[in-house]
Amino acid sequence: MDVVVDHRQGDAHRQDGHSGERNCGIADEACVIISVAGAFRKGKSFLLNCFLEYLYNLQKSQQADVPMEWLMDDCQLHGFHWRSGTKRDTIGIWMWGEPIMIESASGENIAMDTQGTFDNNSTYQQCMTIFALSTLISSCQIYNLVDNIQEDNLQHLSLFVEYGRMALRDVGDFGKPFQTLCFCVRDFKSPEEYDYGQFGGKRYLDSVLEIRDDQPEELRSVREHLMECFNDIICFLMPHPGHRVAERQSFRGHAKDMRPVFREEVRRIVPAMCDPENLKPKSVNGKTLTCRKMIQYIKEYVAHFDGNTMPEPLNILNANAKLLCMEAAHDAKIAYCKGMDRSTQHPRHMSEKRLLEAHIKHGIIALNIYDKCPKLGATEIRPKMLERLQEDINAELERYKRLNEAKRVTGCASAMTACGDSVLLGIGIGGAAGGTIAVTALALQTGLVSAGIVAIPISLTTLFFIWTYVWTKPHIERLISKNE
Template sequence: MPASSGSPMTANFMVFIGGIWLWGEPIMIESDTGEMMAVLLMDTQGTFDNTSTYQQCMTVFALSTIISSVQIYNVVDNIQEDALQHLSLFVEYGRMAMEQPHNFGKPFQKLVFCVRDFKNQEEYEFGDGSDFLNNVLQTNADQPEEIKVVRELLHEYFEDIQCYLLPHPGYKVAERQSFRGHVKDLRPLFREELKKMVPNLVGPHVLKPKLVNGKTVTCRKMIHYFKEYAASFDGETLPQPQSILNANAKLICIEAAHEAKMNYCRGMDRSTYGTRMMSEKKLLEAHIKHGITALNIYDKCPKIGSNEVRRLLLEKLQEDINAELERYKRLNEAKRVTGCASAMLACGDSVFLGIGLGSAASGAIAGAALTLQAGVVSLGIVAIPISLTTLFFIWAYVWTKPCFDRYSNKNK
């Protein structure tokens, strides 16, 4: 994903949900176009083994596939029928996504079958397993219907499907209870095959950013997307294609609402620019004008998924715009005080202003004295005469200084 608008993560490890681990720092790689890409490594250790329920496994599998630009499906020895069955969720979601009024293209990017401990070297060599995969994905009359559908439609919903055949990593690794990742412990043949596979997955010539709803995902957005998808799978039941679709719909609406609100604020900033206070009528006219523009921007966002999601976010947008209006009202009201003070200082040459200020200051001081004598002490009451007295002396200085200057020049 592009790294320009997102800050890198600095923790050593971060765990988001049971079974999903993310490496704490992105690996920065410059693509062939010169753009810096942040590659995030994610592991779903334990998926589809005996340590987790099937519901937990499918949740982790679905979440990792949705947020990854490259999903490596790690299997042992062969691609079994149950491994393909796990992909039926994505085939069903792909079907729903492609049937929506707004089509963003294929919903998933790259799927890579990584077959470890591959033993059938007589027929297929280590490395590129395209021929092996084509043979696995062939259909026949004896297969269950759901398996046939997965085989037939997998290529329609993933942009690219690849397969790599790897040897056993070495018995020194397999015998250990916890492999610590030391390259020296890997079998030399396994290391050589990894050197061929990794550049074909994340090399600068093949690296592509993660896309969600047809838009590039930045590092900053990825955290938000992760939370939305995780929330859609938070339950006791298996993930549903409709849940994924609604999560995508919510993401689209959130971005559209943010853009609409920013457009409203930019318009109101232009309308209220300046130091003079606007009339309430003109302020409301600007609010209506830019509010309608914002709602039109939101209405143009692609309509997918549940209408309920769209309606709730529209209500939230309207609340945010009304809250912004109250903020602009307060800023506009503040200009009244600032404008009065500026006008008084600008009219410093007027003797009538001096008389008015002096009277106001004297009256305020007298009022404060009476209040204090009555035993009522208030910071606000004392502050008013002090401020007016200060303004009076400023006026007196501005008005009398030219007179003293002219008198001094005559004496010289």
């Protein structure tokens, strides 16, 4: 499988003044990815360039507070390369190399990106792998077709239907696994029966997805469960772009060469996907993804799909499960560090007893955060990530110990504080701290803890006995000394 990122940008590539500066500092911004998938030589690059033209003009309009104008007669499309002829021009997945910052209707900045998935004319397995990967990482998957929606086009969606059923079974509370699927039917031949655009497309799609008794079981199943997997399924019927666009070898992307009815429909479909009122950031299991997390997701999906074999629904589910566990472990570690930062923020040195008490408290909170991660996919995924989380927490504890030692002051009061804990007491509390978190982790691994409800009472009980021992020890020692 070929995965290619398009880095062609700037003044050399965008000759219409839209190049701008490369956006920086967007790692924590929400992202929207619009993908166009389908067979090669069917106009996907051309359609993507229409999206780029709209997005750059929208960005300019928002930044300069000027009226929005696009696809006028003097417009020339640039971006993804295309050409006429029968040979394919692009292979694998191409993604635009510059994020486009758009302000949504809510006022939130969103990093927009466009990508194209292309049939590399090799094997069906490779095509389906590319199709699966693009659908998983996109907010809106545009299925680019010509003439009509055929039965084999729907059959290609069976992989996502099966994955969606597995995901809904395990994590149905988070909503549907995919967001928007848009059928874009190019060169539609029956406008007298179904009007061009979204309204006619809805009527046409309803007729295609109608369930009939004479359909094979596999196609009936796809139709029955397709709506369960996607939040929205829409359809746009597009006219022929005109012979100047389709046949002329000298076509250079000038909007004036497009057939007027085609240009009008482009002006409708693109805002329907990209208008600030309609922007839908990429989300997985109910959580909006940032650009930083999106990179992690892409890497994990590519690792699971690397090879020439057909992607299996279970592979997709396991990849998603690992990503969810990684995110939960990250959130748990952040919670632990924030809690320890608050507990150790005093400039003076802490006793080992108090440091370990804080470690127990915030370590258990972190484990309970991880335990709330949805349980799906292979059973060995969660324990592995839990073990890694424990190692990270222990490493952080050593860091806090070093920082605490750096605060030690060579004064009498500090010396008395440091000597307040005997060696035996320090070993006892240290063992209790490690034991408490280890027992909680073991309970999580064996399934004895449900959503972290049992772990906290057990841990607080342990802490109660530790603290009781700490505060009663001096009184017991004084009573013993008096008796002697």
